[in-house]
Amino acid sequence: MADIDCIVAGAGVVGLAVARALALSGREVLVVDAEAGIGTQTSSRNSEVIHAGLYYPEGSAKARLCVAGKHALYAYLSERGLAYERCGKLIVATRPEQVTKLEAIITRGTAAGVGDLRMIGPAEIAAMEPEVSAVAAVWSPSTGVVDSHAFMLSLQGDVENAGGVFAFGAPVTGLRRAGGMMVVSTGGPEPAEISTDLFVNSAGHGAPRLAALLADYPAQLLPRQAYAKGNYFALAGRQPFRRLIYPTPEAAGLGVHATIDLAGRVRFGPDVEWVASEHDLAVDPARAASFYAAIRSYWPGLPDGALTPDYAGIRPKIHGPSEPMPDFRVEGPAAHGVQGFVTLFGIESPGLTASLAIGEEVARLAG
Numbered sequence: 001m002a003d004i005d006c007i008v009a010g011a012g013v014v015g016l017a018v019a020r021a022l023a024l025s026g027r028e029v030l031v032v033d034a035e036a037g038i039g040t041q042t043s044s045r046n047s048e049v050i051h052a053g054l055y056y057p058e059g060s061a062k063a064r065l066c067v068a069g070k071h072a073l074y075a076y077l078s079e080r081g082l083a084y085e086r087c088g089k090l091i092v093a094t095r096p097e098q099v100t101k102l103e104a105i106i107t108r109g110t111a112a113g114v115g116d117l118r119m120i121g122p123a124e125i126a127a128m129e130p131e132v133s134a135v136a137a138v139w140s141p142s143t144g145v146v147d148s149h150a151f152m153l154s155l156q157g158d159v160e161n162a163g164g165v166f167a168f169g170a171p172v173t174g175l176r177r178a179g180g181m182m183v184v185s186t187g188g189p190e191p192a193e194i195s196t197d198l199f200v201n202s203a204g205h206g207a208p209r210l211a212a213l214l215a216d217y218p219a220q221l222l223p224r225q226a227y228a229k230g231n232y233f234a235l236a237g238r239q240p241f242r243r244l245i246y247p248t249p250e251a252a253g254l255g256v257h258a259t260i261d262l263a264g265r266v267r268f269g270p271d272v273e274w275v276a277s278e279h280d281l282a283v284d285p286a287r288a289a290s291f292y293a294a295i296r297s298y299w300p301g302l303p304d305g306a307l308t309p310d311y312a313g314i315r316p317k318i319h320g321p322s323e324p325m326p327d328f329r330v331e332g333p334a335a336h337g338v339q340g341f342v343t344l345f346g347i348e349s350p351g352l353t354a355s356l357a358i359g360e361e362v363a364r365l366a367g
Contacts, residue, residue: 002181004030006198006366009172009184009210011035012043013148013355014347015202016155021359022200022366023162030194031164032186034171034206039152042204043352045281045313046230047259047270050074050084050144051350054109054117055249061328062350063112065361069354070142073151076356082150083262089143089244090125092134094297098248102138105249109140116141131240133300143244147262148352175199175213182340198366201343205278205316208345216338223318223329223345230270230315231283233291233307239266240299247298254349256294267310268295274321275314283309318346330358332365342366 005028008019015031016038023029035041050073053066077084093099106117120139125132128139156166167186174185174193182199186192203210208225211217239260247255256271268291288307295302319326329345336343342365347358 002195002197004028004194004196006030006200007032007182007184007194007196008200008202009033010202010204010207011038011156011166011168012041012202012204013039013152013155014204014344014351014358015200016152016159017355017359018200018202018362019164020155020158020162021356021363022198023159023164025363027198027366029159029162029164030167030196031159032167032170032172032184034169034188036168038156039149041278042313042316042348043148043152045311046148046349046352047257048145048148048261048352049244049259050086050146051353052089052109052114052117052140052142053112053350053353054105054114054138054140055254056108056112058108058111061330062354065328065354065357066350067113069350069357072356073146073353074144077146077151080154082154083147084144085262086142086144087243087260089140089246090129090132090134091138091140091246091248092125092132092298093136093248094134096135099136101248102136105138114140114142129241129243129245131299131301132245134298145244145260145262146352172203172210172213175210177214177216177338177340180339196340198340198342200362200366201341202347204347205314207316207343208318211343211345214338214341217341218336221336224320226317226320227275227278227280228315228317229273229275229280229312231273231287231312232267232269232310233283233288234310235266235268236306236308237303239264240301241266245298247294256291258295258299268307269310270313278314281312281314283312285309315348316346317348328354328358330361330365
């Protein structure tokens, strides 16, 4: 018999949602993480946006899980009394030739089940956000912002209330199949070897490295890990917006956008900076020059000296700068042939929004 029913590697927002879904289905769950607590990597270094689900190709896992996750997340936050705001978002075209891209976003979002998108013109944009300069915009009323840490703490509580336990400072150092079970080795102050019927790889940046530890995992299915740093700058002085302001999307990201937190403070980012390491988290103040240029395309009134370096996060990419953006990979034995193993690759944005739906997807794959 296995020592425990299932182990989830990774205590970010997605790993927590996966552990919650498994624990609520009646499984005995252990969550292991190399860090000292929950959500210390990508989950604590993002925009905290609840995405509507309008950017992703029809039929993709991103589109399906984002839309389902959005509805589940709003319901969860409301039921638990957790902080969020459905503030809405404007995706702006600052040049006439960008309008066709906005039309394509509406078409794609509608096909994915986002039924509340509409195009608006300069007069309505000015009425909603007087500081914004744009020739057209997509209005997305179901976009919002959330206190992601409060959400993660609530998920952790759900896991623990359902009998799940956490082991922090416990990196996975070995992974193999033996005797019809997965055998997991962990390091840290208290190294252990634990057998389990189900192992879920939700290790974010570390997911490809972790899967590579498993000799039975097909080498041709291992993705190449790449790192795209997103830098954020804070805005000093008067706060100009009441809604999220996004430019027309660019390659590898959604452009330098304006987000607001639950206190109404504005920050800008992320940009896209390809780096060699997931640990490269310093924000170079010199990048402010490109931020000023990008922001002034839709907010000409940005004062000189108003931006200060804030923080950076790393997107767990499974593609390089010149490659098309792939879909989420949430794969069980039917995809890779390894019994008792579910792996998640490339869970970047909209991973926070999709987290509860991803948890349910893993629970279904686990049987």
